[in-house]
Amino acid sequence: MPEITLVEAVNLALARAMADDATVLVLGEDVGVDGGVFRATNGLLKRFGKERVLDTPLAENVIAGMSVGLAAQGFRPVAEIQFSGFIYPTIDQLANHASRLRTRTRGRLTCPMVVRSPSGGGIRAVEHHSESPEAMFAHIPGLRVVVPSSPARAYGLLLAAIRDPDPVVFLEPTRLYRASREEVDDDGMALPLDRCFVLREGTDITLVTWGATTKEVLAAADTLAAEGVSAEVIDVATLKPLDTDGVLESVAKTGRCVIVHEAPVTCGVGAEIAARIAERGLVSLLAPIERVAGWDTVMPLYRLEQQYLPSEARILAAVRRVLAYQ
Amino acid sequence: MPEITLVEAVNLALARAMADDATVLVLGEDVGVDGGVFRATNGLLKRFGKERVLDTPLAENVIAGMSVGLAAQGFRPVAEIQFSGFIYPTIDQLANHASRLRTRTRGRLTCPMVVRSPSGGGIRAVEHHSESPEAMFAHIPGLRVVVPSSPARAYGLLLAAIRDPDPVVFLEPTRLYRASREEVDDDGMALPLDRCFVLREGTDITLVTWGATTKEVLAAADTLAAEGVSAEVIDVATLKPLDTDGVLESVAKTGRCVIVHEAPVTCGVGAEIAARIAERGLVSLLAPIERVAGWDTVMPLYRLEQQYLPSEARILAAVRRVLAYQ
Amino acid sequence: MPSAERIEELLETRRDVGATPVARFEIRYSRYLDPKGNPVRPLPDFARDPGELVSLYRGMVLARRFDAKAVALQRTGRLGTFASSLGQEAVSVGVASAMRADDVLLPSFREHGGQLLRGVSPVELLLFWGGDERGSDFAEACEDFPVCVPVGTHAPHAVGVALAFKLRREKRVAACIFGDGATSKGDVAEALNVAGVWNLPAVFLINNNHWAISVPVSQQTAAETLAQKAISAGIEGEQVDGNDVIAVREATARALAKARAGGGPHLIEALTYRLGDHTTADDASRYRSGPDVSAHWAEDPITRLRNYLVAERLWGKTDEEKLLGEVSGAIERAAETYLATPPQGPETIFDYTYERLPKDLVEQREAALGAVQR
């Protein structure tokens, strides 16, 4: 099995989904001959032709809106939004149409579409290329929101997203696109969209995260292990619907929890996870929850982005406070 | 002092702000001769003329975008979005420009604008006229998000929003527009945008809410009082930035908390409030937090909307569970 | 009188006459019947078949009856806010009459006439306006889109639908109707542009009733016609008399045939007038005068076609009475069925959110059912 990067895994999953199902289409800006600005759609045009890989005009709103029309007609469009800072014009279509076509028509018309977009900072990009908008989508009923954190999970989760009968927003951490390689078997097996992943088992504290920050969280867990602290690391992966039980089970075991994400802390998905613990897992909590997240500031231009992104040091400091709490 | 409704208070505040400050403009669809579909801008055209009250073409994106341009040029535009279901096209401008113009230019250009919109259900309206999108805005750094729950607070908070040097999203609960009257002194006094309001003092449990659901929460508090339970009712009012201390102080006193809002529960602002309590107020909690909120479903068409909106009965049931918890 | 400085500046800005013309465009207007019902030019072929004309007439009468009933139900608290199409019936009836059954209609919220003609039942429409999702679960016209309430957001859907047809090599067309106000929205511009560059089988129809709630077209755009919105997208646009159902049908039929044959998209602006309030929640007297409106009654599409039919001896008093009786009966029966339809249970709030209900929602569903029982 070849070792591939996360972006290559995305590419592999797209190719697999397209090969398996003739209704799967890929569309977006520069997804064709250019193969996508990150090469996520590399080679697809050549392999599947220009009726299945469509370079669209530059207009995110109509990219989302035409996907609704295609999906209602039985296609499975996978739309790429080039960077997550340009995803906002899709919200109207996703909130007002895609997410509710099924319920509004009592199932007569449905909307099996995927909106993929690179997301997050840390690659010294230009303004608007480093946003983490997942929480806005996770608030919209009728959507699914998925964020992979490794090549294998990217492959399996993207296949699941494409096969899902309802609309999915799939946010790919740019920082991880080429950060590491992993063996990925192109077996066409989807991963479940209703379960979180335990990346590392542990007993002293639960670290909950998703996407790019899994990297810093796993590093922190390593550091902690060296100090004799056993941290359980959970990758939520599917942010909506959230696998509450997965998180609660871990917290029940450890009694302590730090939630880590890159998006601004206020009204981020971390808040929802903390709230669910406060509702259903309170009795197991031995210490206050902490969130280590992006500040409630605009994502800075890249010179300062490392001061914005949750660092291993910040995670460790939070973990130590939580562990010290009696 | 005359007794006026909430929508009349909005009108009064707009008139006062316009009279006090020649840079305040009102713009939006049907805000002129029609006076707004809810009459929030009634009479303003006549009084201030068509250079200060602008009926715009039907395009929410450019309404938000031109407000950014006006604000950068020293005006204080107050844009009306006719219903909150049509506010999504403003998110791009708010997230990508309005909220960050100050930080991107290091204060050279600023963006003192207000986007007002009716919000919430319960008035038997057509599809898309009953949405509660506050959480999406509350996640955007650089914005303020305000929701009034009475005529007096609508007046004072809207004045504050208009005078604020940064962009504010001001969501007005349609269900309360004409629900009751209150004496409002047109004294030009703004209310603070960094403090929540204690609508009713109590000692046994804290009920946190905002906007339209203050009504059901206050009714529930009445019912509880009759049963000898003393509920403290907090109207958060400014959802971003959130007055954490106000909530924590109350929970420190009561040890129990139920959060009530109309928007879908997942990733609603209630999650943020619960998370902050779990982070900073855990030690005072005598029982798990509960949230009573809209379901994670699309807002139903109006025949079923009462089954969607948090009812007094649902609030009471949650309160009783929380009170019963030992 | 402009100042001297201004005049000088204006002179300075005279058009650059030395420049070379590189593209020319023209917008045309067509009408077959004048407001009195007199033909102003030879009628199109289909109009030689009296059956066709009568069915257009019936479609408009049905729409008007439906409208009147819906407004009455709303006024008596038995229907939600409703958007009447009074005086504009020729638009969507003309469009729908030109469509094939397997084309797809994407209507805005004011096109009941066309929806009824497509086979959407009056009960379904009443259910929708009565706040019940079953109203969009059409038993016929199963691929048609539900009423689009946000202005203009269905234009991108039409692009997707048309693309689906093109990719499947089906000879079908997506027909999308929206108002004059919608032409200000970026959605419409983006959709026209994509339809144009991909040469999609989509026909866009502007129901120009001259008002977007209180905003007249003159305050909506400086464009001389709305049909010229097509020029931006490099597609063909034309204007028709939207109160002449023959003109609407003929223009639509031509556009559909062109699209079906691979000739690409088309934009039709149908000029009509909103005789009523914007919706039952609106009071148009706040922003436009009664006399102005009254004048437009002289353009009424129903009277116009009837005048023609009568003049051609294709229609008489008994026909009229029979039709009215039949149509009223159908609408009354529909209203009764609507009123007798019990609401759905609260579980239906949940059951169509996803194909498979996630665990969160299973729990919330139980809580909701519990709350109702309590």
Next chain:
Amino acid sequence: MPSAERIEELLETRRDVGATPVARFEIRYSRYLDPKGNPVRPLPDFARDPGELVSLYRGMVLARRFDAKAVALQRTGRLGTFASSLGQEAVSVGVASAMRADDVLLPSFREHGGQLLRGVSPVELLLFWGGDERGSDFAEACEDFPVCVPVGTHAPHAVGVALAFKLRREKRVAACIFGDGATSKGDVAEALNVAGVWNLPAVFLINNNHWAISVPVSQQTAAETLAQKAISAGIEGEQVDGNDVIAVREATARALAKARAGGGPHLIEALTYRLGDHTTADDASRYRSGPDVSAHWAEDPITRLRNYLVAERLWGKTDEEKLLGEVSGAIERAAETYLATPPQGPETIFDYTYERLPKDLVEQREAALGAVQR
């Protein structure tokens, strides 16, 4: 060869010749110098002043030098992703040269030439592209907008700025530049429409470099010209040779004068060509061929104007050497200053988020400073 059925259908869809023309439009194209620098028509008045022409020339040379330096800094890891304007310098230099100091420029991300001419310093531009917010805190051109990275979203800002000028009765104009790709975005259509209906002093300029990353204009729209996007908005549009800085400047000057005089908005499409990659992160060889690109070098705006100046004996070898020395010196000094500028502290992430820092952010700021110290 189309099928018989198709031919029949196509015949059926022939244009409705009986319809009446109601509106006509024309798009014109202008150019003064051909690619070799030979005048093809009498030059406009301003071009009789050699100083003006030399300053245009200098502006373009400066832009190109800046570009080259920025790309070099990026290649050596000392600047972030950068969008070069190689070959397109005439566009924004032409626009900016026609503007008054108190007009407001709203540029996209490829208009350094114009920004430099407006007084934005090369150090500021490098700081911006180097990921430092101070780069948009212009010491001059203080009301100009920062670089707009999202495609087309600044067009609505231009509407607001122009409206501000109109309301204050100031004789100022907002000038907004965006690319060919941007014309597909609803933002641009909405902005043109509002500017049109309110007759605002705004000039919109399309830098048509024929590519939006890998998408050629022919795949962006079916419109024959991009200038005709104006027709939808009922405003005037025209095309100019965007590699002829004289044509760009003259068309912009006319449009600005018209707008200033109350004549309303204007759209100019400047035809140019992107000689380089889209940005330093792009590899254009993936989607277009070298020979195609090379051919466009013959259109180079800098060579073109120089040829004219030399032919007119307004420019010589020493002038060129002196200019290059001066410009290179200025850019080198700017690069040094940029490289020597220490980053801001992490507190600045917070300090400009709101005018008054809310309590939450005060706490987060403290935490951030603590985290750095730790």
